[in-house]
Amino acid sequence: MGLMMYFGMYTPTILAEEPVALNKGGHQWLMQQSQHFIVHFRSDWVQFAAHSLDIAEKVHQDLASQFSQMPTDKTHLILEDDEDSNNGNAIPIPSPHIHLSLHPPRNILNSEGNEKRLDSLIRHEYTHIVHMEFNDRAVTRARDIFGRQLLFFPHFLTPHFLREGLAIYIEKQGYYDSFFAMQMRMEVVSGQLADLSQVANQVVVDNSLLPAGIAYLYGAYFIDYLTKTYGEEAFQHFLTDYSGYLIPGFFLNRSARHAFGKDFFALWEEFRADLITQFSDQIAQSKEHSSGAQSLDSQPFSYLLANGESDQLLAWRNNYVDGGHLAMWDSEKNQWHYLSTINGLTSLDTHPQQGIVVSQKNQNQEEQKFNDLYRYVDGQWQSLTEQQRFTQVRWSLDGQSVFATRHKHGLPELWNVTLDGQQTRLWQGSFGWIIGDMALSPTGEIYASIQQPFSAWNIMRFEQKEQSWLAVTETSATEHQLSFIKEGELLFSADYNGHYQIYRMDLTSLQVEQLTNEVGGAFSPQWIASQGLIYQAYEHDGYHLRHIHAVTALNDVSLSSYATVNEASSAPISTTEKSEITEDSQLPTLTGQDWTSAWQSDDNQSLVIFEISGSDNLERHQYGIQAAWDTKNTLGSYQLDYAYEDLWQAILSREHEFNLNPLTNKEDRIVRQDNLTLKSDYSLHGIDDDLTFGVGTYWQKVSLIKSPQGTSSAQASDEWLAGTALQWDDKLGHYADLVWEQNVGGNYSGQKWQAQWMAHWNLPGSFSLSTHLAAGYADSKAKPFKLGGYEGDQIKLYGRHQLALSGYSYGAQVGQAYTTQSITLSHLIYRVNRNWDVWPIGFGAISGSVFINSGSSWNDNQRYQALTGVGAAVQIETIGFYFYQLPVIIGYNHGLDSQLGKDQVYIKLSAQF
Structure with missing residues (x-):
């Protein structure tokens, strides 16, 4: 039995994700500077860039009055419009930079009350930069000596709820909108307020856990509680004190005691008690009246x-x-x-004769995530648009066309798209307008929820002759998710009383009636004659479908009570002093961003691994450098990766393989492999899948550098292949590829064909099933395939010759043809999702798996017997420093063949920083 221990990068059985670049379509990128910022933007976004600098400088001025320490380096702002959803992210390493999306939020509930969306986004992300840049004492001296290294950013290595909570608190200035408050109210109603170890463990947004964005929700309310209870000065004291410790995570409670007089555990218990008191009146009032709603869907x-x-x-x-x-x-x-199974929908409508139309987000060749329209007829999907970015869609009355909305380069648009593909733009708004949910009246009039600058979301009607929108409501509430009962009667969801409920409006008299009284919130109303009102209600565990058969009005609503506060006269953001616009230079930003240190050991080698990867701000150039030293055999290995604009990728590597020596029956023959891969891919994307065609070349030099039987270490062979590949991925867990390669040089000649298919299915009861089939054939003078080993080349596209077969040594069988197959059953054993208080260690999910794999490799004149292996593994998802996922895999493999089979016990741990 052999014991293998791995402490390094874990490679899943799925092909590596392609790189992402921002300069799609070869656009010219420019840059401009102000006192504290450098903005990077496309040449057609000059106005947006200048506006972003003005907002950023205003935000800097505001935050300087709230924080005791501000960044000393300029922050880079990178403007993007490559995804049909609102997003931003802030990173302090290697330089402080923020990515800002020009696209408004796809969901109104993510932007309510946000009259100044770009201001809000910059304020949130720049708060992250200010927060993470905090340094004091030993940390300041370490940065001066060693530069901007990860360990010298203590507030980067801090629980997610503290970082996101502070950003939300500063962004909203202590005012939490109705949707945010609804989520926390239902946490209180549930009687299951999260404890500190749960919230500190939330690494990233995990949509399988509720409420979605738990770190944001609890974090914002917690920061709010600290500042109101102990004061802003105490919180600033905490930020400064913690920023001076060189060992992140271990001194959080110490800093809390210095600033607040109590550790985080005691503060959290106080906070939870305060939440119950804070929401008790709201909950009591919400339970006074019942609308008689019944559940329609139990899950x-x-x-x-x-x-x-x-x-x-x-x-x-x-x-x-x-x-x-x-x-x-x-x-x-x-x-x-x-x-039908389908993912990524943002809009849905149906027509009695023409069927279903949807808007779905897809990813194109340049990795842009754009929406398009698809029609579902007779069980088949038909594409109506290609990369047109329509996120909302509604059928016309006659079903010969659809009305669709999009936001492109930050500007809202309304279009008409016919079934034969003709597109007509009906309206384009100015920057600051956002168009949300639409509904068509029974006579064909278009109504929508629209947000104008300095106002809330209001219901408006489109006047097609004038190509303009006419206000139906002008309130300070959020009114959205529209649908019709009949002509002149409109259903919608609104937060007039601070809670989202369903309302009915008479469009002639503008009389509004409240129809639901959910403690949480009511959304997405639909009227069906046999069922009455159907809507989804928010509960602690998610959304539940409900209906009210006999609908009666609970209250009348006076819209005048919610009249819009006129902010049009608000002082505009002042213009800041800026530099001249120049061509963007990315080379100064081409520095490392991610660092990996690792250790990997088994019976044959003991590797110390170091890796750095990074890209420029626009992600045109991306690279990775990995160096490894085998302390047992005094051998060095490396891998260099480079990708340019999503189009070309180059990989140069040196690695060592330990082959079975038939004379000693040990893996004591060391083979050095020098590899070079160049490839380029082109993808065709459909609904929920894509088809990729690629070309590439692969060169490998193999040298025998050690053999106890005296084989000359000078023996070597070269393989140089050029080929094409066809890949298919349905984005639902199924992948297949077909690769053809031709030897164009070296010691081999002839062709090689290979194909593989991978599939993954989620099963009831937290089970999943994965399968993998592969086959290959090489001409008699081409390089043969090797079968055996715990890991193989299945993640490679070109140059695959080592095929994994657990329970057997590398090279257990060698031949010109092969087949392999495996099936794995996995089960989620337990979802821990807890941190150890606020110490920098936690656990996610624990899962187990069992597998069986088999394979055979042979030549034309000789066929080997199929080899079969079985095994089991347990994976424990450990979490270090609050958001670094460190999966620990403990497994056992057994080869069933009496002569070639092996027992393998292994432990594998990966760590990336």
């Missing part, structure tokens, strides 16, 4: 609903674990009728 999902003026309810249901699917509600059997 929590997130829904998109539509009915097409019919008696059937159509829904896209997504629980963020098993993926999304379209289904039709059978009111007679009270169950869902499955139609």
Whole structure:
């Protein structure tokens, strides 16, 4: 039995993700500077760039009055418009830089009350920079000597809820909108307020855990509690004190005691008690009246609903674990009728004659995530647009076209798209306008929820002749998610009383009636004659579908009570002094961002590994450098990766292979492999899948550098291949490729063909099933394939010759043809999702798996017997420094062949910084 220990990068059985670049379409990029910022932008975004600098300098001025320490280096702002959703991120290493999306939030609930969206986004992300730049005492001296290294940013290595909580608190200035408050209210209602170890463990946004964004939610309310209870000065004292410790994570409680007189555990218990008191009145008032709603769906999902003026309810249901699917509600059997599996939908509508139309987010060749329109007819999907970015869609009355909205380069647009692909723009708004949910009246008029600059979301009607929008409501509330009962009667969700409820409006008299009284919130109303009102209600565990058969008005709402506060006269943001616009230079930003240190050991070698990777600010150039030293055999290895603009990728590496020596029956023959791969890919994307065609070349030099039997170490062979590959990925867990390669030099000649298929299925009961099939054939004078070993070349596209077969040594079988197959059953044993108080160690999920694999390699004149191996493994997801995932895998493999089979016990741990 051999013991293998790995402490290094764990490579999953899926092909590596392609790099991402921001300069799509070969656009010219420019840059401009102000006192504290450098903005990078496309040549057609000059106005947005100048506006961003003005906002950023105003934000800097505001934050300078709130924080005791501000960054000394200029912060880079990178403007992006490569995704149909609002996003931003801030990174302090190697230099402080922020990525800002020009696209507004796809979901109104993520932007309510945000009259100045770009201001809010910059304020949030720049708060991260200010927070993470804090340094004092030993940390300051270390940065002066060693530069901007990860360990010298203590507030970067801090729990997620503290970083995001502070950014939300500063962004909203202590005012939390109705949706945010709803989430926390339902946490209190549940009686299951999260403890400190749960919130400190939330590494990233995990949609399978509720509430979504738990670190943001609890973090913001916690920071709010600290500042109100102990004062802003105490919180600034905490920030400064913690920023002086060189060992992150271990001194959080010490800094808390210095600043607040108590550790975080005691502060958290106080905070939870305060939440119960804070929300008790709201909860009591919400429970006073009942609307008689009944549950329609027992399981929590997130829904998109539509009915097409019919008696059937159509829904896209997504629980963020098993993926999304379209289904039709059978009111007679009270169950869902499955139609199609599909992910990434942002809009849904149905027509009695023309079927279903959806808007779905897809990823194109340049890795841009754009929405397009698709029609579902007779069980088949038909594409209506290609890379047109339409995020909302509604059928016209006659079903010969659809109305669709998009935001491109920050500007809102309304279009008409016919079924044969003709597109007509009906309206374009100015920067600052956002168009949300749409609804068509029974006479064909378009209504939408729209946010104008310095106002909330209001209901407006499109006047097609004038190509303009006419306000139906002008309130300070958020009114959205529109649908019609009949002509002149509109359903929508609004937060008039601070809680989202469903309302009915008479469009003639503008009389508004409240129809629901959910403690949480009510959304997405639909009217179906046989069911009455159907909507989704937010609960602690997610959204539940409900209906009210006999609908009665609970309250009348006077819209005048919620009149808009006129902010049009607000002072505009002052213009800051800026440099001349120059061509963007990315070379100064081409420094390392991610660092990896690792150790890997088994019976044959003991590797110390160091890796650095990075890119320029625009991600045109991306690279990775890995160096490893084998202390047992005094051998060095390396790998150099470089990618340019998503189009070309180059990989140069040196590695060592330990082959079975038939004379000693040990893996004591050391072979050095020098490899070079060059490749380029082109993808065609469809709904939920893509097809990629690529070309590439692969060169490998193999040298025998050690053999106890006296084999000359000078023996070597060269292989130089050029080929093409076809890859298919349905983005739902199925992948296949077909690779053809031709020897064009070296010691080999002839062709090689290889194919593989991988599939993954989620099963009931937290089980999953994975399969892998592979086969290959090489001409008699081509380099043969090797079968055996715990890891193989299946993640490679070109130059695959080592095929994994657990339970056997590398090179257990060698031949010109091969087949392998494996099946793995995995089960989620337990989801821990807890941190050890606020210490920098925690645990995520614990899962187990069992597998069986088999394979055979042979020549034309000789066929080997198939080899079979079985095994089991347990994976424990450990989390270091609050957000570094360190999966520990403990496994056992057994080869069933009596002569070639081996027992392998292994421990594998990966760590990336």
